[in-house]
Amino acid sequence: KAGVTQTPRYLIKTRGQQVTLSCSPISGHRSVSWYQQTPGQGLQFLFEYFSETQRNKGNFPGRFSGRQFSNSRSEMNVSTLELGDSALYLCASSLVASGNVNEQFFGPGTRLTVL
C-alpha cells in the first residue's frame, strides 16, 4: 500500500506571496492532519480534516487554512507569507477506525523556504 504523498517536496517563495501544498493520504484513510516542523518550535499541529470538514485546529493565525476533497486528498494554503513560515510542512493520515483513531502516518513533507 502506498504511503502518504506530498507535493511539491520543495518550494521557494518570497514574503507576501501565498502557497498551496498538497497531500494524498494512504488509500482508505479518511482523516488528514497537517503539522509544521521548525528547529525552534518543533512539531506543531495545524489542523485536522475528516470527511471534508475541519474537526480540530491548532494555535496558528488565520493565514493558515486548509481543505479536504471527497477523495480525502487535502490541501493547505498559507497566505501573505512571512519569513517565519519557513518550515517543513508535514501531512499525516489516519484510518479513523475504532481503537486506532489517533494512529497517524506521516508523509515526507514539503520544505518551504520564504525569502
Add this chain to the structure above:
Amino acid sequence: QQQVKQSPQSLIVQKGGISIINCAYENTAFDYFPWYQQFPGKGPALLIAIRPDVSEKKEGRFTISFNKSAKQFSLHIMDSQPGDSATYFCAASGYSGGGADGLTFGKGTHLIIQP
C-alpha cells in the same frame, strides 16, 4: 506552555547498549502516547504507541514504559544499533469534539549509536 517535556535533548549510546528517552506530560486528558522516529530528510515514522490502560508495551527491541500516576512515559531501545541513530519524538493526544486531537510533540532527542 509545553505540554510534553522530553529529555535528554541528545544521547550517545554504544552499540549493543540500551537507549532510554523520557517524556512527561501535563494534560490528564491525553489518552494516546506514540513514539516517532525521524531520519534527516524524512517524515516522522510511527515506532510504537501505548494507551494509559497498560503500563508497558514491547515490540521487538522497542519498549514503552508508562506511569500514569507520575504522568511519565519512556522509550527503551534494547541492543541499540548504528541504524537506530535518528531523532526520536514522543507525543500525546486526546479525543474530543468528534475527532482525534492533534498530536502534541516533545522537542525531540537526537540519538547517536556509536559502533
